[in-house]
Amino acid sequence: MIDVSDMVRAIFPYRGDAIVISGRASRHWAEISERPSLDLGLGDPGMGGHASFALGLAMAQPDVPVILFDSEGDLLMNLGALPTIAEQEPRNLYHFVMDNECYATTGGQPVPNAKRIQYDVIAQACGYPSTFTYGEIESLSRDLEHILSLPGPVFVAMKVTPEIENLPIGQRLRWQTRTLEENLRDLQSELGVSQRAPHGRNMRVVKA
Amino acid sequence: MVDEQEGGLSPVRIVNELKANEITHVVWLPDSETNFLYQLLESDATLNLIVVSREGQAFSTAAGLVIGGKKPVVLIQNTGLLESGDSLRGWGIGLNMPIVVMVGYRGWNRRGVTSEAEVALFTEPMLNALGIRYYLVENDSDADRIGVAFADAERLGRPVAILVGDEFHGFNR
Numbered sequence A: 001m002i003d004v005s006d007m008v009r010a011i012f013p014y015r016g017d018a019i020v021i022s023g024r025a026s027r028h029w030a031e032i033s034e035r036p037s038l039d040l041g042l043g044d045p046g047m048g049g050h051a052s053f054a055l056g057l058a059m060a061q062p063d064v065p066v067i068l069f070d071s072e073g074d075l076l077m078n079l080g081a082l083p084t085i086a087e088q089e090p091r092n093l094y095h096f097v098m099d100n101e102c103y104a105t106t107g108g109q110p111v112p113n114a115k116r117i118q119y120d121v122i123a124q125a126c127g128y129p130s131t132f133t134y135g136e137i138e139s140l141s142r143d144l145e146h147i148l149s150l151p152g153p154v155f156v157a158m159k160v161t162p163e164i165e166n167l168p169i170g171q172r173l174r175w176q177t178r179t180l181e182e183n184l185r186d187l188q189s190e191l192g193v194s195q196r197a198p199h200g201r202n203m204r205v206v207k208a
Numbered sequence B: 001m002v003d004e005q006e007g008g009l010s011p012v013r014i015v016n017e018l019k020a021n022e023i024t025h026v027v028w029l030p031d032s033e034t035n036f037l038y039q040l041l042e043s044d045a046t047l048n049l050i051v052v053s054r055e056g057q058a059f060s061t062a063a064g065l066v067i068g069g070k071k072p073v074v075l076i077q078n079t080g081l082l083e084s085g086d087s088l089r090g091w092g093i094g095l096n097m098p099i100v101v102m103v104g105y106r107g108w109n110r111r112g113v114t115s116e117a118e119v120a121l122f123t124e125p126m127l128n129a130l131g132i133r134y135y136l137v138e139n140d141s142d143a144d145r146i147g148v149a150f151a152d153a154e155r156l157g158r159p160v161a162i163l164v165g166d167e168f169h170g171f172n173r
Helices: A004-014 A023-032 A050-060 A072-076 A081-088 A119-126 A137-147 A180-191 B011-020 B035-042 B055-067 B078-083 B085-093 B119-129 B144-156
Strands: A019-021 A066-071 A093-099 A130-134 A154-159 B025-028 B048-051 B072-077 B100-104 B134-137 B160-164
Touching: A004 A023, A004 A093, A004 A137, A019 A050, A023 A066, A023 A093, A050 A066, A050 A072, A050 A081, A050 A093, A050 B025, A050 B048, A050 B055, A066 A072, A072 A093, A081 A119, A081 B048, A081 B055, A093 A119, A119 A130, A119 A154, A130 A137, A137 A154, A180 B055, B011 B035, B011 B144, B025 B055, B035 B048, B055 B072, B055 B078, B055 B085, B072 B078, B078 B085, B078 B100, B078 B119, B100 B144, B119 B160, B134 B144, B144 B160
Parallel strands: A019 A066, A066 A093, A093 A154, A130 A154, B025 B048, B025 B072, B072 B100, B100 B160, B134 B160
Antiparallel strands: none
16 A cells, blocks of 8 residues: 555656646645646545546646546546547546545545456556556656656556545645635646636635 | 427537637537537537547536636537536536536427426426526527527636527437
């Protein structure tokens, strides 16, 4: 098993100018990131959508690497995203999946067939040209430079240690320093994208 | 009330409306009403086609495209609209995405009878429940409502729907 904090620290040196969609690793990534305007911690707009969102962003910005920290529970809700990603062949998309074998944010209940799913095999069968799987930080760290030099879409499955939360949602630690509105606005500003959406209307505040 | 429509909604008119509104990507899941439209879209180099496996994928994909500076349209059937409820809520409404979704209005007709499927009964109530504005487009004379929908989406910063109620002719005829 890999600690999520170790995983993000291993990837951090290779981040460069990549957009990082930090998903369930957001708390750890925010602690070390030096480019917060290129970070996208979306919270949980709708479970099952992170991979598709990353595809859209990668296609819209083909010259900017996009690193997604996905999670297996999210991916399982939308495995059909994989063939779409593979078909579109975004050469700038690096799809990391944290597999903790459970729904950690709801108390740690196991995902279906948690111990026996091979996500890298699924991704490969869906047409991802490069797929990897890791269960320890040493081998992941050793290969990261190579992985991130490959043309995407690249899929990396990682067995990670669960960070199980049992507190009621309202009592959980808030680590965010920016609202979602600020997060999106900062990224679009960094990308030089005119803001089509009037961010702020009905926007959820996830600020600490 | 007129039972049958005069003329239909031509695929070429739809594609022209999409181009006129500077659409960059069409995110869709094909349905029986739109297969001829698919051939047109596939042959058009200016519109990028993204085929999803389940309609819920469409809204998160479109949200990513919008954040990255593109202008997608989502094209699905009303059955898929129901399937993608939470995705539409979270990735569309929750992120204030000005996404237009064109919805094949399966089961719709002008006689108040849902002969094909009861999904028609739930389509407009669902849009109303989510607070999503919508326009009915039945034939070419209605097609300018497509541009109105795109303008609304931009102005409101919300998804807007177009219900394609071409029961008698269909895109595929």
